[in-house]
Amino acid sequence: MDYLGADGSTPGEVNHPAAINAPIGCASCHTSAAHALDSVPFPSGVVVDGLSASATCxxxxxxxxxxxxxTSATEGMGEDTVSSDLAFLNVHYGVAAAVMHGSEVRGGFQYPGKTYAGRFAHVPSANTCVACHDAHSTEVETDGCVACHRGVEDIRDIRTRHLDFDGDGQISGGIHTEIVGLQEQLYAALQTYAAEVADAPIGYATGTFPYFFNDTNADGQISPDEAAFPNRYQNWTPRLLKAAYNYQVSKKDAGAYVHNPAYMLQLLYDSLESLSEQVDLGMSDLRRP
Incomplete structure (x- = not known):
């Protein structure tokens, strides 16, 4: 309400503390200020106009x-030099809008010299948030999906691109499987690079901030005891941070296979390609969209 200016404050900023865990309620969307919202600034500073009902989302x-x-955090540093000035940058969670707009808002780390997919323009009947999600529960309504994508029982089985992006020799599954395949390879690559180049094994804990921790026993897993803030990973190099950031972007939009599959595949592939400059990853079977 504060951000929207619905409480009489300046719109577009939060200028007083809010209660912790204050829920999103009816008034968050059902106010004149929310209905009038059409443009939204993203963390990159890019303002996206013409969002209509998707603006509040x-x-x-x-x-x-x-x-x-x-880019700002790593500027001027050696790509493979551990720096105490670096810490993990967390994109936060539920980043569907950033992924959907792709390169237009630069939600992921986009490697210099590469081109990236912009906003994923679905068919007109599925081109807004509430065209696919129930506005109140956010549950996905799949009837519209299977009306066009016939023959699938699970929307994760949908694919319109038939290249083998993750190099596993399979193209029978949905594009979701290709994203998961590259995601798994990127996590393994992060672990290899951290151990061999940054000289400190790394692991990831899905639900615990700041997500990346020292794998103190080098078993490839982060135990509950290891997933503690004092044990947060601190041997960051610019190359490792960039790839880990993109890994987190992929983890925090479970619907990327619908929101913008090409953009997500590009981020994952390019992160792997960067790490492969220092560790042997075997990129020859992978494909970039």
Whole structure:
């Protein structure tokens, strides 16, 4: 309400503390200020216009970092030099809007010299948030999906691109499986690079901030005891941070296979390609969209 200016404050900023865990309620969307909202600034500073009913969704589901923040944090540093000035930059969670708009808002870290997919323009009947999600429960309504994508029982089985992006020799599954395949390879690559180049094994804990921790026993897993803030990973190099940031972007939009599969595949592939400059990853079977 404060951000929208619905409480009489200046719109577009939060200028007083809010209660912790204050829920999103009816008034968050059903106010004249929310109905009038059509443009939303993203963490990169890019303002997206013409969002209509998707504007209120995009205010929250855009993350709190962008690839620009990663660029600024690592500027002027040696790519493979551990720096105590670096810490993990967390994109936050529920970043569907940032992923959907792709390169236009630079939600992921976009490697220099690469081109990236922009906003994923679905068919007109499925081109807004509430065209697919129930506005109150956010549950996905799949009837519209299977009306066009016939013959699938699970929307994760849908694919319109038939290249083998993750190099496993299979193209029978949905594009979701290709994203998961590259995601798994990127996590393994992060672990290899951290151990061999940054000289400190790394692991990831899905639900515990700041997500990346020292794998103290080098078993490839992060135990509850290891997933503690004092044990947060601190041996960051710019190359490792960039790839880890993109890994987190992929983890924090479970619907990327619908929101913008090409953009997500590009981020994952390019992160792997960067790490492969220092560790042997075997990129020859992978494909970039």
């Amino acid at each position: 995009s205010v929250c589901h855009q993350g709190r970092q962008s690839g620009d923040n990663v």
